[in-house]
Amino acid sequence: MGRARVQFALKPLLTWAGVVVLAVVVFALVMASLQLGAAAGEQPERRPVDLAVELVDPEPVPTEEPPALPELSPSMASLSLADETVLWRAAAATCTVGAAAATPVAMERSDDAQTWAAVTPAGIDVREVLWLQAINAATAEAVVRVGPECETQVLRTFTGGDFWQAYPASITGAAAVDAVAGVLLTPTAELPLPCEAPARAVSGAPAAAPVVVCAGQVAQWISGVWQPIALANVVAASATADGALVTAREAVAECDGVLLQQWGADGANTAQLCTPGSGVLAVQAAGSTVWIWSDTGIETVSWES
Structure with missing residues (x-):
């Protein structure tokens, strides 16, 4: 009985010893195989994680450009200076009752005139701009x-033109020609136009004495009547609150180009300048x-140049 117990106890030890020996043999064979492969120049296949991302330049998004200004005539353009650099301008075809808009309205603002x-105005079916006046850079x-x-x-x-709203108050210190009605709209009254041809109100003129360019002639409302100014071929004009006028x-x-003239409140010619070009x-x-x-x-010119 004593010998049987010894044989029974040794069986597990012999079994584990065999497993260890087998593992050692397998390991030795694997290492030998690797060494032989390295000696032959073979490298084990490597599969690194692909972290590289292909960078692709995004498609450029075109900047939205303002609509091109329509072809204009002097009776259809407005230009107003807010300060030394900020300009507002507008153009539009004449609105005809019951007809579709023939030419889109274009109103623009610039900080550098370039x-x-x-x-x-968005959401407002503007067909014609009778008058545009800058009050300051934003208004x-x-x-x-x-x-x-x-x-x-x-x-x-x-x-600054991002949003517009109806402003039922009368026009602030200026006048606008309503060619359809044949009147000049002012803050206090509707005045008859001095001619039937297309006319335009002169920006900057005082409300009490508006100035109109009509068929190349200039007229000013004084004492309840239109007083003509002895000038011909006037294509544009600008006035100041103190009564001065630039034509x-x-x-x-006198000029092979555009003749700019400055007139005092008393009608005297105080300065003039001939500049090249046309189509003012x-x-x-x-x-x-x-x-x-x-x-x-x-462009800009100076009387002092």
Whole structure:
């Protein structure tokens, strides 16, 4: 019985010893195989994690450009200077009652007179801009004709043209020509126009004495009647609150280009300048500088040059 117990106890030990020996043999064979492969120049296959990401330049998003200004005539353009650098301008075809808009309205604002941002009122069916006046860099007022019935409305923006709202108050210190009705809209009254041809109100003129360019002639409302100013071939004009007037004239003997003239409140010619070019749409005087908007863009000239 004692010998049987010894044999029974040794069996597990012999079994584990065999497993260990077998493992050692297998390990030795694997290492030998690897060494032989390395000696033959073979490398084990490696599969690194792919962390590289292909970088692709995004497609450029085109900057939204303002609509191109339509072809203009001097009776259809407005130019207004808010300060030394900020300009507002507008153009639109004449609104015809019951007819579709033939030409889209374009209203723009610039901080440098070179690049322009569209400020045409969104959500308002503006068919014609009768008058546009900058009050400051962020505020402007416009008299427009809206919808197929060509209803006259006053709009104002306080946000640099981003948003416009109806402003039923009368026009602030200026006048606008309503060619359909044949009148000049002023803060206090509707005045008859001095002619039947397309006319335009002169920006900057005092409300009590508005100035109109009509068929190349200039007239000012004084003491209840239109007083003509002895000038011909006037294509654009700008006035100041103190009564001074700047006119742009083309096709005159004195100048092979555009003749700019400055007139005092007493009607005296205080300065003039001949500049090259043609196709003037609007002018805006500010001190000794005159901003000229023509079919080639906007430029400035100085009486002192």
